[in-house]
Amino acid sequence: MKTFPSALSVPASVAGAGLAGAAFGLAAALRRFGTKPLHPRGVVVEATLTRHGVQSGHPSSGVEWIDEPGRDQVLVRMSRAVGLPSAWPDVHGLALRVPMDGDAYADVLLASTGWRGLSRFVLTASRRSTSRPMTTLLPYRSSSGPLLIGAETMDRGTRLRLSWATRLGPWQPFAVLELSSTEGPDPAMTFDPVLHPLPGLENYAWVRRLREPAYATARASRSD
Template sequence: MALLAPVRHGVSSVGGVLLAAATRAAAAVRPAAKPLHPSGRIRQARLYRHGLNPPLGIGFLDAPGVDEVVVRESRAVGLPQALPDVQGLALRVPIGDGAYGDLLLASTGWGKVSRFVLTVSRTTYGRPMTTLLPYRTTAGPLLLGARSVGHATVELSCAVGDGPWRHFADLRLSELDADPSVLDERGDISFDPVLHRVPGLDQYRWVERLREPAYDEARADRGES
């Protein structure tokens, strides 16, 4: 495993450069505060967490509770609705003391391998979604996943590595748009899982190296430090 660390470091660093380049290219073609996922619907939702038994040692997944959350549904490239695109689902969840954590999911497969592979769909929930890159947790590398199970209901699950999915919560989508008080001056929200983390769901250093350059580009494009 130690021999794999330099390889993983190199791959993630190169991947981060490529993601940043892709973000710059998207910004050059279509100048916007969000080069990727440029626009989306921001709506209210309620997250019903029923918990896990046996637990994984992660409070957000293990403990039952009800959270008022903000959801952003978007298309990665921003293609017309008639065309398939990589679909995105972002959740902002409260973590106490007025703070929040951001979770980002994109359309993928649901199998042991395909859960790590982006797919396209014409509709937001036409394909399953996962966080694509694993979180570092006490239980091991963990993915979150989402699947539509009916009108305005999305089932949230988690899986350690390529293990079985475990259903831990249901997301009930409202037809109401998000309260304007949670939006920025552009009438949007910038989700950032690198800066805004849910306790117990940590970033691997190689994942940070992969993501951070692209997020730096996006922040700079929005005029943020």
Template sequence: MAHSVVTTAADLAGRALASITRGVAAVRHADKPLHPDGDMYAGQLIRPGSQQRTGVPWIDQGGEDDVIVRLSRAVGLPGPVPDVHGLALRLRKGQTRYGDLLLASTGWDPLTRHLLMPAWNAHWPLTTLLPYRSPIGPLVIGARPIDVRGYQLCWAVVGRQWHALGDLTLTMPLPEETEVSFDPVVNPLPGLEQYPWVEHLREQSYAVARRMRRASHA
């Protein structure tokens, strides 16, 4: 019963987000209603391995990932105006498979890390906002800027303290025409799963955005 209530609530919230996405697109007359403009970079994520085990090899074991990174503002408001900042990463999981990670400006403590926060500048913490399913429970990923080209990535079980995940460095800008459609539902991170209610919440607004992009390129 509880599961069906959560799923229904997430479905209703997802429909509301999809309506907002369509509304923003209509006002803008744009095919990309959210994060319309962004700066693309090649980057490298160096993971030392986590001392606190999660059961997710990508977090627990050390390694290096070559990534594509997009920095953006959700609404695309002028620079001096607060906006929700976005940090998107794509890492390879094989020759043709990818994992996408989307983070947005939030707070950093156990409560506010789940709340979107418009930020005055890019020196603001970002998180996945919604949790992933992991062997040790619901898990959130966050990032804190350490300089203009670097971020410290962390992970935390919902309600618990942060632990180091890795250091992200933006190595070089990519051409303006570089286009990547980040989608954490279609391209999950290795070893992490989306909860069904999170998929319900996100999928409808993502589906609207995907249809708009296909229509604009038809």
């Protein structure tokens, strides 16, 4: 078990990029005088990520970390994108920090979206984080083509099923995430999937261009 050293189709991709860009810009504008342009407040908890590997009769993603069984002790941050009061609908975020070899780690960020067809590229808002599925919204580049990661709540909001899909293909479950709690502190840390992608998954150049300004602002706010 690994632990931390310390505590698409082209139209769909374009649609997702436009929606994400608009969301990033709106959140940054609303939070321009705050410390973070996105997800200003949240909760960080420990969790166990159990990857069961490729199941009989199911396709392989071509990404070793997804296809091979394993268990990781990860950090999870749950947050609301704009930081609106809990009584208001907001886009929910789920950030994973996965330990790699040595002191390295990878970050995965998911946001509340639809799940079927093109809706997986559409941000959705709700009052409760458990009421909507989540996806990476924008695809990674993989050996199998554009690939997304998604999460669905299984029960009580403390267990989530992780799946992967290519373009508009069916979701393929590959892991279960078990949260230690849904309450906790919010230490000063920045999850950055641009700087720290999972092995075997690359950010497309247009995804990096879209996301980099928001993450650069977040990095700067953490260094002040």
